[in-house]
Amino acid sequence: MSNIESHTIAYVRGTMIPEQDPPITETGAIKWLRENLFSGWFNTLLTILSLLIIWWSVAAIGPWLWNMVWNAGSLRECREILAGAEGACFAVINDRWHQLLFGFYPPALYWRPVLALILLFVALAPVLFPDLPRKLLWFSAVYPFVAYHLLWGGSVWLPIVALLGFVAGYVAWRLIHRMSPLASVFAAVIVPVLWWVILAAPLNSFLYSGLPWGLDFVRSDRFGGFLISLVIGITGISISLPLGILLALGRQSDMVFVKSVCVVFIEFIRGVPLITLLFTASLLLNYFLPPGTSFDLILRVIIMVTLFAAAYMAEVIRGGLAALPRGQYEAADALGLDYWKAQRLIIMPQALKISIPGIVNTFIGLFKDTTLVVFIGLLDPIGLSNAIRASTDWQGVYWELFIFIGLLFFVFCFGISRYSMYLERRLKTDHK
């Protein structure tokens, strides 16, 4: 049959046409260019504009970066090496990087902050990556005390005695919990406070006089540079999260008084700039405390920054709590869980998961806000960049310092935000 047709109907092909390549405009780079860069007049315009912007920035910064000088003792030497050409003088970083990173921390003791930072990653690892053995969490719990001793030094007994305060609280809670759960909670709060206020200082000096162990003491005013940003930022981050959770729960509470205190606190802190709180810490705290007390400026700043971040954190977590369906609360009630168990096992894991992006943004914001301490005289990287510029060698160096400081912050903040994306992906349980 087909034979007959192929003889009678002239326009039926007997053979397949060999497959041809697609048109040149529909393949490879050209297709990609057409689709992604030149798909219409408006897109073409945007592409050209972007290329112009890129070209303009490269032309402005490129030669300057290309001619960079890393080895010189002062800006004058730099200019002599460049001999009139435009060029970046990164020699200032080479000369002063240790100041920008550590401030006036004694150079012989640089290993201590570095070790503290390395141990920080060890302590963070089990918190951040749940595949690691859970035993490591014990190290995370002890880490703050280890880090304190590494950074400040002094009596080794001080952090140990402080740690014992928590142990005392736990023991009190265990002992009283059988008799009265509510009283045990009060005891768990009051016993450590009493321990720290009354017992800690004499015990520390007694032990230190007997066994004077410990690293060399480094005064707070020697701290500076990126070290101070990290100390304030990381302490603030780790304390503001639990504090924020408590504030958010307080704001949602049925107890009118607790609720109104939390609302007033959160709204006040969120309503004023951080810088006014820092000035309060540096100028006004002397008015509010008993005459003659003075305590460390860094500690005051940490407290203020933590309170500030906690108020923002509370609002973020409140958003997460509000986004939870009512049924989750009701289900927890139906299972007969009490308030704290319901929060710990059902509400918080979900609410925190929803609020991860907001929490991380607050962290990043807090870390960036540590630069404001320059206004109350602490030497953070920005404060040190002013100090370096005030020296005769490096008068007039702006961009190199700004680029270095900016890069330090960028690496940290960008790293945190990438981690939060990883976390969001890992915790995602819905089927999208």
Place this chain on the structure above:
Amino acid sequence: MSTSSDPRTKPAPPKRSFELSMLLYDQRYRSITIQVFFLFLLMLFAAWLVDNTVNNLRALGRDFSFAFLNAPAGYDISQRPIEYNSQMTHGRAALVGLLNTLILAVMACVLATVLGVIAGVLRLSNNWIVGRLMTVYVEVFRNIPTLLWILIFGAIMTEAMPAPSAFRGDTPAASMLFNDSIAITNRGVYVPSILFERDLGSFQLGPVAPSISWVLVILIVAASIWANKKIIDHATRVQNATGIRPKTWWKSILVLLGPLALYFIALGAHLEYPELRGFNFAGGTHLRNSLIAMWLGLGIYTGAFVAENVRSGILAISRGQTEAAFALGLQPGKTMRLVVLPQALRVIIPPLISQYLNITKNTSLGLAVGYMDLRSTLGGITINQTGRELEGMLLMMLIYLAISLIISGAMNVYNSRVTLKER
């Protein structure tokens, strides 16, 4: 027996006389116990603080009074939106600072919104290179502190811009932009200003003296916008009744621009251009470096955050909405304007307003580049000169708090108006 068998009535709680232990173990009273305990602790703490403060003040021989606000300030402020000189009071200086804060905040909010909307929309564009460029902008600005950006822009203005002397001579090293109207120098930016030949003078309104001519401009613009809204409403009514929408664009242009143009002609408005006289520019409006640095620093930095809000707002609208609009036969432009944007705005506006709040609070960084805002006048020089830290900081915090509460109050009103009414 009869009560428990009937499921509709609850069994009455067992009657027990009140016992002291119920304060701890009965859920009904426990919360009261906790609150009383909490209240007690808090009042103890507050009393301790107040007692300390009173003792400290007495030890220093100080009282608590705001009388210093009426004392002469004795310092100059470079940027003066209202009349001010160093003989005037600290209160007046604080007012100038507050106005500077508000001017900067409004300028930075506008810049951040414009940049943020452009960057947020372009980041979603199909154009590969534009998308990448906007991602770079957002990530670079978001991850580096504002303070550093302000300092960078400050340094750009003072270090990288030509001195006024570079504009002099037959072949000057620098030239003014836009047909000799804008001069960017290392002493600030000079732009043309609008002057009225037949100025209407000014009137006294409390501590400030606004110009009548400019107040009228604002009133005319407001009236024009209101009239334009009426025209559009009328067109919508006609369209609803007849199905045909009358052409309104020429009426809108006439109503929006006509009255203002007539007013300007009547008052003889003209531009005054900055000119190089002696060592500096004169005439026009002088925008100081501190203002420019703060404006660019805050505006571009916050713009990156606004861009993220805009992007997430647009992404939050499900694709089904766009597809439904296409199925109805709406064109892409109308789909965006009538379907996507109204819904996206509901998601975008609340975080946008909290960004405005952030800008307002971040204006307090003005100290870094010497911008004389509220924090630099009342919270800076005034406190240093009078030694009234407690009163000054308290007043300053209250003012910032009031601004913040007003902005967030506006946000709450908006939110309650646009919330989805679910039934």
